[in-house]
Amino acid sequence: MAATGVETRRTLVLAGHGMVGHRLLEVLVERGATAEWDLVTFCEEPRLAYDRVGLSSFFNGSSADELSLVSPGFFDGVGLDVRVGDAVVSIDREARTVVAASGARVTYDTLVLATGSVPFVPPIAGKDLPGCFVYRTLDDLEAIREYAAGCRIGAVVGGGLLGLEAANALRSLGLETHVVEFAPRLMPVQVDDGGADVLRRRIEELGVAVHTSMSTTEIFADGDGAVAGMRFAEGDDLEVDMVVFSAGIRPRDDLARAAGLDVHERGGVIVDEACRTSDAAIFAIGECAVAAGRIWGLVSPGYQMARVVADRLLGGDATFSGADVSTKLKLMGVDVASFGDGFATAPGSESITYADPVAKVYKRLVVTDGGTRVSGGILVGDATAYQTLLQMARGDMPTPEHPELLIFPDVAGARSGGGTGVEALSASATICSCNNVSKATICELIADCGLTDVGAVKSATRAGTGCGGCVPLVTELLKAELRKAGVEVHNHLCEHFAYTRQELFDIVRVHRVASFSELLASHGRGRGCEICKPAVASMLASLGSGYILDGEQATLQDTNDHFLANLQRDGTYSVVPRVPGGEITPDQLIAIGEVAKEFGLYTKITGGQRIDLFGARVDQLPAIWRRLIDAGMESGHAYGKALRTVKSCVGRTWCRYGVQDSTSMAIELELRYRGLRAPHKIKSAVSGCTRECAEAQGKDFGVIATERGWNLYVCGNGGMKPQHAVLLAEDLDRDSLIRYIDRFLMFYIRTADRLERTATWFNKLDGGIDYLRRVIIDDALGICEDLEAEMARHVATYECEWKATIEDPERVRRFRTFINA
Amino acid sequence: MTWEDVCAVDDLLPDRGECALVAGVQVAIFRVSPNGELFALSNLDPFSRAHVLSRGVVGSKGDVPKVASPMYKQTFDLRTGQCLDDPSVAVPTFPVRVVDGRVKVGLP
Numbered sequence: 004m005a006a007t008g009v010e011t012r013r014t015l016v017l018a019g020h021g022m023v024g025h026r027l028l029e030v031l032v033e034r035g036a037t038a039e040w041d042l043v044t045f046c047e048e049p050r051l052a053y054d055r056v057g058l059s060s061f062f063n064g065s066s067a068d069e070l071s072l073v074s075p076g077f078f079d080g081v082g083l084d085v086r087v088g089d090a091v092v093s094i095d096r097e098a099r100t101v102v103a104a105s106g107a108r109v110t111y112d113t114l115v116l117a118t119g120s121v122p123f124v125p126p127i128a129g130k131d132l133p134g135c136f137v138y139r140t141l142d143d144l145e146a147i148r149e150y151a152a153g154c155r156i157g158a159v160v161g162g163g164l165l166g167l168e169a170a171n172a173l174r175s176l177g178l179e180t181h182v183v184e185f186a187p188r189l190m191p192v193q194v195d196d197g198g199a200d201v202l203r204r205r206i207e208e209l210g211v212a213v214h215t216s217m218s219t220t221e222i223f224a225d226g227d228g229a230v231a232g233m234r235f236a237e238g239d240d241l242e243v244d245m246v247v248f249s250a251g252i253r254p255r256d257d258l259a260r261a262a263g264l265d266v267h268e269r270g271g272v273i274v275d276e277a278c279r280t281s282d283a284a285i286f287a288i289g290e291c292a293v294a295a296g297r298i299w300g301l302v303s304p305g306y307q308m309a310r311v312v313a314d315r316l317l318g319g320d321a322t323f324s325g326a327d328v329s330t331k332l333k334l335m336g337v338d339v340a341s342f343g344d345g346f347a348t349a350p351g352s353e354s355i356t357y358a359d360p361v362a363k364v365y366k367r368l369v370v371t372d373g374g375t376r377v378s379g380g381i382l383v384g385d386a387t388a389y390q391t392l393l394q395m396a397r398g399d400m401p402t403p404e405h406p407e408l409l410i411f412p413d414v415a416g417a418r419s420g421g422g423t424g425v426e427a428l429s430a431s432a433t434i435c436s437c438n439n440v441s442k443a444t445i446c447e448l449i450a451d452c453g454l455t456d457v458g459a460v461k462s463a464t465r466a467g468t469g470c471g472g473c474v475p476l477v478t479e480l481l482k483a484e485l486r487k488a489g490v491e492v493h494n495h496l497c498e499h500f501a502y503t504r505q506e507l508f509d510i511v512r513v514h515r516v517a518s519f520s521e522l523l524a525s526h527g528r529g530r531g532c533e534i535c536k537p538a539v540a541s542m543l544a545s546l547g548s549g550y551i552l553d554g555e556q557a558t559l560q561d562t563n564d565h566f567l568a569n570l571q572r573d574g575t576y577s578v579v580p581r582v583p584g585g586e587i588t589p590d591q592l593i594a595i596g597e598v599a600k601e602f603g604l605y606t607k608i609t610g611g612q613r614i615d616l617f618g619a620r621v622d623q624l625p626a627i628w629r630r631l632i633d634a635g636m637e638s639g640h641a642y643g644k645a646l647r648t649v650k651s652c653v654g655r656t657w658c659r660y661g662v663q664d665s666t667s668m669a670i671e672l673e674l675r676y677r678g679l680r681a682p683h684k685i686k687s688a689v690s691g692c693t694r695e696c697a698e699a700q701g702k703d704f705g706v707i708a709t710e711r712g713w714n715l716y717v718c719g720n721g722g723m724k725p726q727h728a729v730l731l732a733e734d735l736d737r738d739s740l741i742r743y744i745d746r747f748l749m750f751y752i753r754t755a756d757r758l759e760r761t762a763t764w765f766n767k768l769d770g771g772i773d774y775l776r777r778v779i780i781d782d783a784l785g786i787c788e789d790l791e792a793e794m795a796r797h798v799a800t801y802e803c804e805w806k807a808t809i810e811d812p813e814r815v816r817r818f819r820t821f822i823n824a
Numbered sequence: 825m826t827w828e829d830v831c832a833v834d835d836l837l838p839d840r841g842e843c844a845l846v847a848g849v850q851v852a853i854f855r856v857s858p859n860g861e862l863f864a865l866s867n868l869d870p871f872s873r874a875h876v877l878s879r880g881v882v883g884s885k886g887d888v889p890k891v892a893s894p895m896y897k898q899t900f901d902l903r904t905g906q907c908l909d910d911p912s913v914a915v916p917t918f919p920v921r922v923v924d925g926r927v928k929v930g931l932p
Contacts, residue, residue: 498885530839530857532883533892533899558839562879562894565840570894574874822831822842822853 012082013040015316016101016111018091018258020046022055023289023305024117025072028083030313037082040316043109044083045101047090048140051078056302059168061144062175066730068700069772070141075727094262096282113284115312116259116272120252120290120300125160129222134230134245138169147247151176154244158182158233160219161250162189167334169249170211174335181212181241183233185250188215193330193341197358198383201365205337205384208363214241222246254291254298267293276322277315278308286312295325303436304328310439327397327436331382331389338386343379343396344369352378355407366410368392370402377402380410390476399432425479434480435466435473442480449484457481458766496757497534500527504538504682504757511542512753518543519559537561538757541644544680545752547796550807551680552814563642566621566818567804576624577617578604579641580631581677584651584669584689585612594634598627611648611686613639625815628805637803640678644758646685649673650698654691654708663708665691668737672706675741676748678801682755682764685748686721700728703751703761704744709733713740717747717775720762729765729772732780742791746779749790825919827928833860836927841878841891843867846929851918852878853927854902856889863902864918864929869893870907877915 015031017024028042036042046052053070061070078085091101100110122137124130134154136147151157157173159166162184173180182189188199189206203213218236225231233241254271265273265281271293278286278294288308290300299305304326314321329342347354347369357366364384371378377395382388388409394400403409428434430443448454448463457478461467467474494503502510507526516522519539523531531539540559544551551564563569568576580595595614599606602623604616619627628638641647651669655661669689679685688697689706698721699705705716711734719728732743755764768774777783808814830844836855844851850867867875872895880891882902889902899908900915907913919930 499883529886530882530884530889532885532890533881533897536881536883557837558882561881562876565879570876570879572872572874572895574872574876574895820843821845821850822835823829823844823846 011039013112014110015040015042015113015115016091016109017042017044017115017117018101019117019119019289019291020044020048020052020085021117021119021289022052022072022302023119023309024115025052026306027115027117027288027309027313028077030310031316032077032080032083034313034317036313036317037080041082041084043111044085045089045091045103046085046087048142049088050141051085051087053141055139058138058141058144059172059175061141062148062172066733067141068727069730075725091258094258094285096262096285099284111284113286113316116280116285116287116291117289117309118255118258118291120254120298122165122248123251123253124248125219125250127219127221129224129230130248132222132224132230133228135222136245136247138165138172138247138249144172147172147245148176150245151178154178156181156243157245157247158241158243159247159249161248162186162213162215163192163249163251164190164330164332164334165252166249167206169247170206171335173245173247174209174211178245179212180210181214181243182206183217183219183235183241184213184215185218186215189213190339193345194339194381194383195346195367197356197367198339198341198365198381201358201360201363201383202334202337202339204360205363206335209335211335214238252290252298252300254293256291259285259287259291271298276311276324277320278312278323279315286315288312294323299326299328301326301328301330306437307439329393329396329436331386338382338384340382340386340389341380342389342393343377345379345381347379349378355410357407357410359412368406368410370406374406375402377406377409382410390473394428394432397432399429400427425476425483434476435464438465440464440466445477445480446484449481450488454481455485455490456767458763461766494756496538497532499523499529499531499535502526504542505754507539508542508545508753511539512546516543517548518555520555531559533561534757537564537644540564541680541682541757545797546793547800549800550802551804552808552817557817566624567638567642567808568619568621568624569642571617575618575620577615577641578619578624578627578631579609579613579615579639580636581639581673582613582636582648583673583677584649584666586666586670588635591634591636594631594636598630601630602627609641609648612650613641613648615641620820621818622820625809625818629809632803632806632809638678638805640804643678644681644683646673646676646679646681646687648686649676650686650688650702652689652691652696654689658691660694661691661708662710663691663713665689665697665706665708668706668708668713669697672741672744675798676744678804679748679752679797681748681752683758683760685761701725702728704728704747706740712736715740715743718761718765720760722760726762726766731772731776743779745794746787746790747775749793750778750786753790825930825932827921827923827930830927830929833862833922833925833927836862839882841880841882843875843878844929846918847931849931850875850878851929852891853920853929854878854882854891856882856902861889862920862922862927863889864920865891865900865902865905866916866918868915869895869898870913870915871896871898 051073089103089105092104093102102108122139157178158181159170160183162182170180170182189202220236221234256266256272259272272287273293274287280287289305308323311321311323331340352369352371355368367381369379395402428442432442445464454460467477495501536559599616604618607615609615649669649672651665654665685703687704688699688702690697690699691708699707700716701719701721707714713735714733715731716728717731720726828846838857841852841854852865852867854863867878869876880894882891890899892899905915905917
């Protein structure tokens with residue numbers, strides 16, 4: 004890159020770091036544009052791009068971090084510069100320079116406007132009173148949450164998609180919730196009267212009051228000057244404590260306007276099919292742009308525009324000529340979908356409707372050409388047919404002889420065998436519209452990379468990583484492709500056991516199986532192998548079978564567990580004493596130093612805050628350990644698929660930022676879970692404050708101190724495929740924290756595959772973090788008592804394997820290099 | 825053929841290997857259940873060039889008794905030394921027998 008010379012580098016300024024802006028950066032980075040472009044991004048909000056579509060999950064426990072769209076380290080790359088909390092305030096087109104709120108000036112070769120939109124607030128009296136809010140940013144949501152704490156009743160102005168999202172948010176905050184819509188029905192853009200009626204009844208069932216055909220004329224205040232009620236052109240006043248406006252959006256085109264770019268009379272920066280504005284050096288994408296004649300208020304067309312601009316910058320000729328606005332969403336738990344020509348506007352269209360007022364389901368199928376072609380539809384209450392119908396409307400799948408059967412309930416298998424499965428899709432069919440991934444792309448990658456699980460398909464193709472709606476389709480496609488390739492789709496542990504690890508674990512647990520040979524005789528065949536023997540040994544150990552080298556168990560262990568040390572590439576072993584929480588005494592350091600010197604061992608500080616001693620022969624191990632144990636140390640289980648370390652920062656005792664004693668917590672956790680055998684190694688960390696010096700969010704379970712307690716993160720991973728941990732629960736006291744970790748670890752041990760880290764296990768978990776919360780926190784499976792009991796047994800029966808070894812001459816005898824010398 | 829005395833049969837744990845030094849050569853010896861059959865292979869793992877085969881997990885593939893190298897987990901037929909994952913690789917084998925409860929390894 005240096006060879007191309009500094010003078011050839013160009014600068015792209017991106018005004019706005021929302022979902023669409025960030026997608027542009029991602030595509031540019033992916034396509035190697037940073038080799039010649041410096042990308043300077045202005046991010047007005049105090050945080051980087053986040054998932055605005057998933058905003059309402061913020062009220063169901065998602066943190067701002069979880070909503071983030073930016074992978075850790077993204078902006079560390081060459082050519083990437085982001086100015087958080089700073090916005091472009093003017094453009095000097097002549098000098099090709101932008102000026103930011105901070106006063107910074109940046110000269111550009113190309114400028115991309117991705118400034119998004121602002122919520123439309125109708126011009127009614129009282130709209131600015133304390134207690135009036137809009138619903139757009141995380142800051143808005145935080146303000147709503149804070150204010151709602153002192154409220155009883157809330158109203159949302161606007162019964163569209165975003166309005167219902169906002170209503171759901173108020174409902175989750177425990178407010179009596181009203182929705183006020185000017186039009187005669189809810190979601191007037193997406194659904195027809197029949198659909199809106201079902202939607203309304205379903206929402207009313209949830210306790211939300213719906214007022215349609217109502218125009219608000221005034222919001223009035225009480226004596227304190229805060230919102231007290233709403234007045235309408237029709238009907239009585241409504242008493243409310245807060246109002247959220249969610250009545251549509253207006254493009255943010257003020258920058259463009261001031262710079263003299265062409266803007267639409269109803270707002271929005273006018274762009275051509277290349278997404279270029281009236282100034283060839285300036286592009287506009289997302290909700291601030293009028294592309295193909297209109298504003299596109301959905302994220303998927305915005306992403307398409309981002310791709311078009313990226314392609315243009317790299318010399319391509321991609322165009323944006325409009326987008327499919329088919330949508331499927333879940334609003335307050337109600338499926339709502341509309342696709343294609345749902346309102347039957349094309350000449351010659353006919354509608355077939357199915358309405359079940361009892362089950363509250365409404366489906367409308369629009370057909371053309373005498374009923375031979377599906378062209379659109381509306382589904383409310385049950386959108387299971389959405390993917391299939393959408394593909395038909397797009398022409399990617401043939402319409403069957405009786406399309407009406409597709410919207411009727413599946414009576415006596417009416418729909419089976421109709422050839423509507425994923426195999427009927429054409430190769431060019433779009434599976435994931437968020438990321439524009441076709442069926443052909445997915446099939447090719449499945450074949451070329453030998454992908455066999457959905458997690459791998461998602462990371463290789465990005466399909467299913469947007470809204471996630473196509474994941475079932477991706478799963479179906481994967482299964483179909485594997486079947487075609489003759490890959491037998493099963494999850495058997497190995498040739499000796501026709502069970503998954505989870506099934507085997509249940510068998511061992513429920514039947515109290517005590518040995519491998521017993522299990523092989525009752526549920527297996529052959530003599531076992533290097534896969535099933537260590538796997539079963541691990542299960543027996545997790546369930547508390549005692550010293551892992553007693554009797555037959557000795558023959559099951561992989562060499563690391565067999566010699567309680569780590570095999571190195573030359574056939575020698577390494578030794579790691581436990582250093583709980585990284586806390587070690589000077590005398591222990593001296594003892595380690597003396598042992599290393601005497602046995603000629605290479606020493607290295609590990610990433611987990613311990614000391615590794617390398618180069619020991621099998622026959623030296625007991626002598627080494629006798630010395631370490633005499634100095635008060637114990638096995639660190641670095642050799643086991645077990646808990647490794649609980650890393651920690653120094654915490655409140657020393658650190659001026661710490662809010663809790665992270666070191667003591669790390670020690671407590673490490674001592675509690677030490678020696679716990681699992682499907683794979685388990686790493687953990689505890690940070691004493693939000694600065695997160697212990698990197699707890701990259702661990703299998705990580706704990707971060709807050710002012711009020713501890714936040715528990717799970718299923719993170721460093722290593723080969725880094726993955727950010729997800730927040731399981733917030734502000735826990737010590738007892739709840741430990742209870743949840745107990746349950747989490749035991750649930751993982753019960754259900755994960757062999758050699759599956761928590762991150763991979765989590766990615767395969769149906770229902771993701773919500774499901775995990777239901778199991779661990781709400782005890783939806785009713786197993787938490789068992790899980791806690793299993794952990795209690797582990798804690799009570801733990802012993803240091805090395806102490807148990809050196810105290811028994813028979814056990815020590817096994818540590819020999821040669822049996823005859 | 826000379827037969828070198830190595831150890832008592834009972835010194836060998838069923839389904840676990842031991843290494844013996846026989847005339848300067850490292851030999852991995854296995855006693856396999858259920859019948860206590862004995863096998864002897866070179867201890868040198870040809871893939872990692874480390875003397876570790878005696879420390880591998882013993883098992884079966886179909887009817888073939890095998891040992892898996894503890895290093896990178898390739899497996900070898902205990903009877904023939906043939907690598908089961910790579911047909912071009914095999915490790916040397918040694919004759920082994922029991923006389924009066926003692927294990928003897930044969931050297932040419």
